Every structure is written in structure tokens, then in C-alpha cells.
Amino acid sequence: MILKTKYFDNVEVKEEDIITFERGLPGFEDSKRFVVLYKVDDDNPFKWLQSVDNGSLAFVIVQPQVFKDHYEVKIDEHVTSELEIGDLSDVIVYSIVTIPEDISQMTANLKAPILVNAKKNKGCQLLLEDERYEYRHNIVEELRKLGGKQNASADT
Amino acid sequence: MLVLTRKKNQSIVISDDIEITIIDIQNDQIRIGVTAPKNVPVYRKEVYLQIIEENRKAAENKKVSLDELKKNLKL
Numbered sequence: 001m002i003l004k005t006k007y008f009d010n011v012e013v014k015e016e017d018i019i020t021f022e023r024g025l026p027g028f029e030d031s032k033r034f035v036v037l038y039k040v041d042d043d044n045p046f047k048w049l050q051s052v053d054n055g056s057l058a059f060v061i062v063q064p065q066v067f068k069d070h071y072e073v074k075i076d077e078h079v080t081s082e083l084e085i086g087d088l089s090d091v092i093v094y095s096i097v098t099i100p101e102d103i104s105q106m107t108a109n110l111k112a113p114i115l116v117n118a119k120k121n122k123g124c125q126l127l128l129e130d131e132r133y134e135y136r137h138n139i140v141e142e143l144r145k146l147g148g149k150q151n152a153s154a155d156t
Numbered sequence: 157m158l159v160l161t162r163k164k165n166q167s168i169v170i171s172d173d174i175e176i177t178i179i180d181i182q183n184d185q186i187r188i189g190v191t192a193p194k195n196v197p198v199y200r201k202e203v204y205l206q207i208i209e210e211n212r213k214a215a216e217n218k219k220v221s222l223d224e225l226k227k228n229l230k231l
Contacts, residue, residue: 006219007219023197025211026204026207026208026211027208027209027212027215028211028215038222044222044223044226045226045229046222047222048222057215058215058217059211059217060214060217060222066229067229077194078194078195081194081195082194082195096214097214097217098210098213098214098217099217099218099220099225103224103225103228104228106225109210109214111207111210112207112210112211125207125211127199127207135206139228140228140229143229
């Protein structure tokens with residue numbers, strides 16, 4: 001199927017790549033089908049979460065381990081059953097990225113991550129009741145902290 | 157809006173599978189217990205509104221290139 005999108009021209013979407021969000025995302029409950037778009041053979045950690053139901057709806061997403069150490073996502077049994085998770089290693093965690101005018105100030109939402117069960121192509125947005133995580137983590141700043149930590153441990 | 161008066165330990169049942177119980181009342185704070193099926197998400201309203209707000213903002217990203225974002229990761 002050919003999808004007309006806001007950020008790309010026509011994109012070919014294969015049925016088997018479509019991820020179903022049964023509850024949609026808060027604020028966008030009508031979009032229940034998404035695809036993750038990225039260039040093959042590219043190591044860019046940023047990807048698009050593109051709505052299949054609404055071509056003009058797309059989020060930039062990133063895997064939080066790129067800039068955050070020990071990010072803990074507690075998955076309780078209602079999520080396990082909703083996404084039909086058999087093996088936790090099938091689950092991919094993404095953060096939604098907000099990009100202001102000054103790109104270097106982009107932030108990631110670690111409070112409400114996107115979970116995808118890659119085996120079943122089912123996804124949802126979770127809310128973490130964890131005070132360590134905020135709606136807006138400055139990605140470049142987090143990366144700097146992470147870099148500092150890695151250098152420190154390399155010195156010892 | 158339907159308005160009902162309840163005392164401590166009394167409940168309201170919505171449909172046949174959601175129950176809301178008044179657990180405790182202390183001055184202007186009320187502890188509420190919610191029993192609902194696993195596929196019914198329950199949020200504090202202000203938290204839910206905040207997720208919506210953040211999602212809307214994130215969806216308004218101007219036309220950005222992922223390559224441009226990646227460049228910003230090189231410190």
C-alpha cells in the first residue's frame with residue numbers, strides 16, 4: 001500500500017510492518033496503525049513513527065539507551081497481555097522526541113515511552129510512575145552526562 | 157453529570173466491570189480505589205492531559221531531517 005505522508009513523498013508500506021496501537025496514543029486515539037520509518041543501512045538512532053491512518057501525523061522517536069543509562073521501564077501484566085508479550089527481548093522501547101526551533105534543545109519523553117512488541121507488531125504508550133523520568137529530557141545534555149560517566153569509568 | 161453522595165467504604169459500579177470505592181476521607185483529600193479490567197487504563201486526569209499535551213507538541217515538529225538530528229549527537 002502506498003501512503004502519502006507529510007514528511008516524505010509517497011511511502012510504500014508493507015502490511016507486515018504495520019504496528020497496531022489498539023488504544024491509539026493519548027491525544028491521537030483515532031490513529032491505531034503506525035509504521036517505523038528509517039533508512040536501511042543507516043545507524044541513525046532517530047526514526048519516524050508514522051501513522052498509517054493519518055498521513056500528516058508522524059513523531060520522531062529514538063531508542064533511549066542512546067543517551068540514557070539504565071533506563072528502567074516497568075512492564076506490568078496488563079501491558080504484557082495487551083501487547084501479547086511472550087519474551088521481553090521482543091519488546092523495543094522508544095521515546096517520543098520534541099524538536100524546538102533550536103534543534104540542539106530537542107527533548108525526549110521518558111515519562112511516557114512507546115513500547116512495541118516486534119514479534120506481534122503491537123504497540124502502546126505507557127505512563128511510568130517513576131519520579132526519575134520526566135516528559136522532557138534534553139537529549140544533548142543527557143548525552144553529555146553519559147559521556148562524562150563513561151570517560152570517568154575508563155580512567156579508573 | 158451524574159452526582160452521587162457516598163460515604164467511606166461505599167462504592168459506585170460502572171457498567172458491570174468497573175468499581176470505584178471511597179477508601180478514606182481526610183479533610184480535603186479522598187483516597188479512591190478503582191477496580192477495572194486490565195485493558196482499561198486509569199490515569200489521574202492532570203497526568204493524562206499532560207501526556208496529550210506532550211504528544212501534541214511532539215506531533216507539531218516542523219519539517220526536520222533525521223540526519224540533522226543525528227549531527228546534534230556528535231558532541
